[in-house]
Amino acid sequence: MNTKLSYDIIGLTLFAGVILFGVPALFSYDGFELNTFSRYLSLAIVSMALALSWGTTGLLNLGQAATFGMGSYAMAMHLKLKASGDGLPDFMGWNNVETLPLIWGPFQSLTFTLLAGLLIPAAVGGLIAIFMFRARIAGVFVAIITLAFLVAFQLLVIEQQGLTGGQNGLTGLAQLVLFGWKIDIYSVSFYYMVGGCLMAALIFGLYLTHSKFGLVLRAIREDAERTRYFGYNVANYQTVIFCISAGLAGWAGMLYALVLEFASPTYMSVSFSLAIVIWCAVGGRESVLAAAVGAILVNLAEGRLSDVFVEGWHMILGVMFLVVVMFMPRGIYGLLVDAGRALRRKPASTKEALPFDTPLNPKQES
Amino acid sequence: MDVVFNQAFAGLSIASILLIIALGLAIIYGTMGVINLAHGEFVMLGAYATWALQTYAGLGVVTALPLVFVAVAAVGWIIEKVIVQRLYTRPLDTILATWGIGIILQQAVRLGVGADSRFVSGPHWLSGNIEIGALVMSNYRLFVIAFSIMVLGATWLLMTRTEFGMKLRAVIQNRGISECYGIEAKNVYSVTFAYGAGLAGIAGALITPLFSTIPTMGTGLVVDAFLVVIVGGLGSLMGTAAAALLIGEVTALFSIVINDTLGRIAVLAGIILLIRFRPRGLFPSDIRH
Numbered sequence: 001m002n003t004k005l006s007y008d009i010i011g012l013t014l015f016a017g018v019i020l021f022g023v024p025a026l027f028s029y030d031g032f033e034l035n036t037f038s039r040y041l042s043l044a045i046v047s048m049a050l051a052l053s054w055g056t057t058g059l060l061n062l063g064q065a066a067t068f069g070m071g072s073y074a075m076a077m078h079l080k081l082k083a084s085g086d087g088l089p090d091f092m093g094w095n096n097v098e099t100l101p102l103i104w105g106p107f108q109s110l111t112f113t114l115l116a117g118l119l120i121p122a123a124v125g126g127l128i129a130i131f132m133f134r135a136r137i138a139g140v141f142v143a144i145i146t147l148a149f150l151v152a153f154q155l156l157v158i159e160q161q162g163l164t165g166g167q168n169g170l171t172g173l174a175q176l177v178l179f180g181w182k183i184d185i186y187s188v189s190f191y192y193m194v195g196g197c198l199m200a201a202l203i204f205g206l207y208l209t210h211s212k213f214g215l216v217l218r219a220i221r222e223d224a225e226r227t228r229y230f231g232y233n234v235a236n237y238q239t240v241i242f243c244i245s246a247g248l249a250g251w252a253g254m255l256y257a258l259v260l261e262f263a264s265p266t267y268m269s270v271s272f273s274l275a276i277v278i279w280c281a282v283g284g285r286e287s288v289l290a291a292a293v294g295a296i297l298v299n300l301a302e303g304r305l306s307d308v309f310v311e312g313w314h315m316i317l318g319v320m321f322l323v324v325v326m327f328m329p330r331g332i333y334g335l336l337v338d339a340g341r342a343l344r345r346k347p348a349s350t351k352e353a354l355p356f357d358t359p360l361n362p363k364q365e366s
Numbered sequence: 367m368d369v370v371f372n373q374a375f376a377g378l379s380i381a382s383i384l385l386i387i388a389l390g391l392a393i394i395y396g397t398m399g400v401i402n403l404a405h406g407e408f409v410m411l412g413a414y415a416t417w418a419l420q421t422y423a424g425l426g427v428v429t430a431l432p433l434v435f436v437a438v439a440a441v442g443w444i445i446e447k448v449i450v451q452r453l454y455t456r457p458l459d460t461i462l463a464t465w466g467i468g469i470i471l472q473q474a475v476r477l478g479v480g481a482d483s484r485f486v487s488g489p490h491w492l493s494g495n496i497e498i499g500a501l502v503m504s505n506y507r508l509f510v511i512a513f514s515i516m517v518l519g520a521t522w523l524l525m526t527r528t529e530f531g532m533k534l535r536a537v538i539q540n541r542g543i544s545e546c547y548g549i550e551a552k553n554v555y556s557v558t559f560a561y562g563a564g565l566a567g568i569a570g571a572l573i574t575p576l577f578s579t580i581p582t583m584g585t586g587l588v589v590d591a592f593l594v595v596i597v598g599g600l601g602s603l604m605g606t607a608a609a610a611l612l613i614g615e616v617t618a619l620f621s622i623v624i625n626d627t628l629g630r631i632a633v634l635a636g637i638i639l640l641i642r643f644r645p646r647g648l649f650p651s652d653i654r655h
Contacts (some may be wrong), residue, residue, distance in 0.1 A: 060458050135642050140401055143461055144596060145638050151589055152634035159627040270585065274465050281462060312477065318469030325463045326452055 005210050011289050012202060019195050024188060031184075034191040035259065040299045041194045042255035045201045047279040047295035048288040049248035054277070055285030056209055057241050058221030063128075063146030065273035066153045067121035067246040069265070071253025073157075073164065074117035076263035077107040079173035090172065095162040103163070110178070117254040118247050125246025126239055133235040133242075138224060147270065154268040169264030176258060185259060194255055198292065201248055205288035208244070217241055278321045284333020294331060368500035373618045379507040381614025382514035385607055386569040387587055388594035389521055390562035392606045395595055397538055397558045400450055400460045404468040405591065406584025408563045412438050412570025413579045414475055417484045426489045427571060428509075434571045435564040442563020446556045454555075468584070476581045488575030510572050517565065518607055524561075525603065534558060593637045599647025609648065613637075 019041065027033035046068050053059045080089045081104065088100060106112045132145055157164045164170070176183045183190055208214050219227045220234055228234050257263045266272060276295075283294015298317075306313040328334055387409060394402050412434050419430040445467060453460045492506040525531040536544040537551045545551050570584075577583060590613070598609035613633060620629030640648070 060461070062461075131642060135645075137642065137645065140399075140457055140461065141641055141645055143401075143458065144592070145641055147589070148593065148634050148638050148641075152631045152638075155627050155631050155634075159625075159631070270589070274462075277462060312473070314469055315473040315477070318466045318473060322449065322463055322466035322470070325459050325466065326449065329456070329459060 008206055008210070008287070008289065012199075012206060015202075015289060015293065016199055019198070020192070024191065029188050031186040031188055031191070034188060035186050036303060038185070038191045038194040039256070039259045040296045040303075041191075041198045042252050042259055043276075043279070043299055044292035044295040045198055045252035045255070046249045046276055047283065048201060048205050048292040049245045049252065050276055050280045051283075051285055051288045051291035052205060052208065052248070053241055053245040054280060055287070055291065056214065056221065057217045057238060058224075059238060059242065060140075060143045060277070061146045061242070061245065062143050062270075062273055062277070063150035063153075064245070064249050064276050065268050065270075066146075066150045067125055067249040068253040068256070068272075068276075069153075069157070069263070069268035070121045070124065071117040071250030072257035072263040072267050073170065073253075074107070074113055074120065074250070075176075075254040075257040076170040076173055077104060078110065078113035079176060079257075080170050081108055082177075083172055083174035089165075089170075091165045091168065091170075092162060095166075097162040101163055110176075114254070117250050119250075121250030121253070122243045122247030125249075126243040129239040129242035130235075133238040136224075136235070147273075150268060150270060150273055154265055154270075157268060158265050164265075167265060169262055169266075171262040173257075173261050183258070185261065190258075194259070197251065197255060201251070202289060202292060205248075209288060213237070213240075278317065278324075280331075281329075282320065282324050282331055284331030286330060287333045290331060290333030297332075369622055370619070371501045373622050374615065375501065375503055375507075377615035377618030378511055378611075379614075380618060381611045382507075382511040383569055383573055384587075384591055384594050384614055385514045385610035386517050386565055386572070387591040388598070388606050388610055389517065389603070390565035390569075391588075391591050392595045392598065392603070393521070393565075394559055394562040396602075397534060398450075398454060398555050399457050400454070400464070400559075401457070401592070402450075402464045402559075402562070403461055403588060404445070404464040404471060405562075405566050406586070406588030407468040407471040408438050408442060408566035408584070409570040409573075409587055410475065410579075410581060410584040411441060411471065412567030413486075413574045413577075413583065414479060414484070414570075415567065416571040416574045417486050417579055420486050427486060427575060428489050428492075431568055431571055434567045438567025438570070439560040439564030442566075443556055443560035445563075446559035450559060451552065451555065468588075472581045472584075479581075481581060483578035483580045485578060486574035506575060513572065517568065518603065521565075522603055530554070530557065593634070597637060597640055597648055602647070605647060612648075 023037055024034060027037070046064060050061065050064050053061050084090065088097065089104075092100075107116070128146065128149060132142060137145065158166055160166070175185075183193070209217075216227065216232055216237055219230075219232075220237060224234050253267065256267070279295035279298045280291040281294070282298055283292065284290030298320075302313060302317070305316060309316065324331060330337070387405065390408070391402060391405050394400055394405075415434045415437050416427055416430050419425040419433060420427070425433070449463055449467065450460060453463055488506045492509050494505050496503045496505060496508065523531075525534065533544070533549045533554050536547070536549055537554050541551050594609045594613055595606060597613065598605035598607075616636075617629055617633050620632055623629075624632070
């Protein structure tokens, strides 16, 4: 076991301790308070998913919110059908839709919904990835294509009112019944379910980044051309990580729709998508754990500060983001790593001063 | 047929606005590779500056144009000096930093002026329409179209017939060697960024009589303008102009065949395909990067 892995395991254990024991105890197991926190945890999943594609592989995906939205709509469609009983969902009546549209049919089944919320985003992400990476599109063009896709997808969702509820989204949802357990979102057990999903996603993410697969991904981030010369099929690696990232985003979207009890096209807005990037950047784009922490911290700050500065909150967010991008591009994680290295270096002989992980040259990082 | 002509004119009108916004973006992106997501907010600042000049100083839209240009260019110059200049080595991060700047500018306007929409009346001497058969063209829109062509011409002259333009082209081709010849690349970058911002301000001033002025008005425009830049190809002014015309017309004419939203979606899809198959745009210049 190398040192970096052991640090990550220590970090994950601490994080799990805080999330699974510290936070519930802090709010004295009050379900209503914990509900707000489950929202942060579901957002942490989408932030860590972005860290896989952006921080690890160097592909800035500005369309993360599109796959997130797909997951949330999958879940909301299932719950809407349950809420409507045998009849049609109410908004379809307002839009003169007489029979249940074909793509709504399968969402009666919970199994299908759970699979669809994970696999449809993954498939869409995969298709976009194949489309881009086979042509060796890189750098800012990845950001532009994913952004254009996001804008087009959101327009489409708003436009298809009869299918998606248009601008209003899907509201008035039923409670989810999972294996006979009727989920009350204001309960402690719901919080643990979301927390469990986040932990599973983090363990999966850490496993990926510490495997040989993750090593190749980092190599691609540093120099895609050189990795290609080593005989790796760069496009395949990029496609797989895009798929995984999109699938995780879809999963987070499903949880988010559960927590908020509605799905809305604002989940797919450009500003939401860039907000995900902000969380990831603040926490530290290179580490999935740090990205998750970033999402929780920024949203926690937003929850607390937007009460105090109703109007000024966005200003604070903008300034914070600017400062992070300019002065600490590796986020809070980068500060911790640098601090740790500085501490280790003081009493050290040259042998100990050797960095344990490959130092990143911030100029090459993009 | 009348519908087609009127929509074609509407498309021309959209294209003229897009052209001014996209020219600023294209110059900034072509010169320093910075994707300026705050560009829409520069447009918004221009619109608010026009509103302020009309409300408090009684200036008309056209009289206010030079003042708005200078004011927004100054804001752009400061932002370049303080923030963007530090990020030239990290192109992806400029996307994020300029987005942050955009949030800050938007919020500053919301706090300072308020979130309600503001209205600016167009100039009186440009009210009324010219009618040719069933084709109705508003004088103001015709003025905007003519003005955008003037801006394009002025920018072309600036790039090709002035000493600054020569320095700029030198820096685009090879920054290091230009610096060896005594060109201050940093200053060239600052002035270019300021000029691009100023153009966005002009666009903002020109659209105030056509759209309502709200703090979020720039966000939608910047995506369109950026697509124009990508389609046009980097570093090519005429390409940008052709792309603005193309996207404006396609959007307008598509909206007859299908509806507005689907028209936009089709344009976006077309642009994604274009980036995939011709990543250097439809009209790439010969500049080596």
